[in-house]
Amino acid sequence: MxxxxxxxxxxxxxxxxxxxxxxxxxxxxxxxxxxxxxxxxxxxxxxxxxxxxxxxxxxxxxxxxxxxxxxxxxxxxxxxxxxxxxxxxxxxxxxxxxxxLIKRVFTPGQQVLLFNSRLKLFPGKLKSKWSGPFVIKRVLPNEAVELETPDNDVQQWSWVVNGQRLKHYLGGEMEQFSTIMMLVDP
Structure with a gap:
């Protein structure tokens, strides 16, 4: 059978x-x-x-x-x-x-990027896995971090994430890269 x-x-x-x-x-x-x-x-x-x-x-x-x-x-x-x-x-x-795990130290007021875990479901070759930058509102125990949107946003909101999902934002590098790309590609 x-x-x-x-x-x-x-x-x-x-x-x-x-x-x-x-x-x-x-x-x-x-x-x-x-x-x-x-x-x-x-x-x-x-x-x-x-x-x-x-x-x-x-x-x-x-x-x-x-x-x-x-x-x-x-x-x-x-x-x-x-x-x-x-x-x-x-x-x-x-x-x-x-x-x-990588040990990172965060302080309030610092800018960070947040790992976007949804991109694993809808992958794209050129999509960045990191979203942001966001501003750290406060650091909680057990590596939890409360984030908020930057001050220049009209609707400002905050939420708590695991510190392992964050990395330091090295300000200005993204703008410089986009400026260079605009100069190269008219």
């Missing part, structure tokens, strides 16, 4: 099983192990089920009680291990992310 793209729901159970039984590097465990505290066994692996049933029927209550207590302790230990693994994984990812 051949499946097409519209029959995706027939493969959903298998995909979920594969996801839940796959080891995740961030946790060091699979989601199945996190929930049930043990590795999953495929139906093929349970061919000796009759032997398992015999062992289950011939049990000692105190032995089973101590075994269950140990299983719960092992499960808690696995959770702690997964928590530690996840925390160290997040620290590594944060370190690599923070390493790429």
């Amino acid at each position: 051949a499946f097409s793209r519209k029959d995706w729901s027939h493969k959903l159970d298998n995909a979920l099983w594969a996801y839940r039984t796959t080891m995740k590097t961030s946790m060091g465990l699979s989601p199945f192990q996190m929930v049930y505290g043990k590795a999953c066994h495929l139906p093929v692996e349970t061919e000796h089920k009759a032997l398992w049933d015999l062992k289950l029927l011939n049990f000692d209550f105190h032995e089973i009680q101590s075994k269950r207590r140990n299983q719960l302790l092992e499960l808690e230990e696995m959770w702690l291990h997964a928590y530690d693994s996840s925390r160290s994984y997040k620290e590594k990812v944060k370190f690599y992310h923070d390493r790429k």
Whole structure:
């Protein structure tokens, strides 16, 4: 039986099983192990089920009680291990992310350019990814900056942005470039 793209729901159970039984590097465990505290066994692996049933029927209550207590302790230990693994994984990812960030210092009254993230949706070769210049009204904690439109605008408004989306405006370079282009291209 051949499946097409519209029959995706027939493969959903298998995909979920594969996801839940796959080891995740961030946790060091699979989601199945996190929930049930043990590795999953495929139906093929349970061919000796009759032997398992015999062992289950011939049990000692105190032995089973101590075994269950140990299983719960092992499960808690696995959770702690997964928590530690996840925390160290997040620290590594944060370190690599923070390493790429550029530390910029902004002061009120300074002119800056704002990165225009909408251009990723509608790219253009010659469109600038930076809009502005804008004037910094005040600097807030956690690298947040409140911007306002320049004084010469009729309708003046302000908003708060992340400082990583800003870069210093080196005043005059854009005007000089446009003046040179006007001289070259009559």
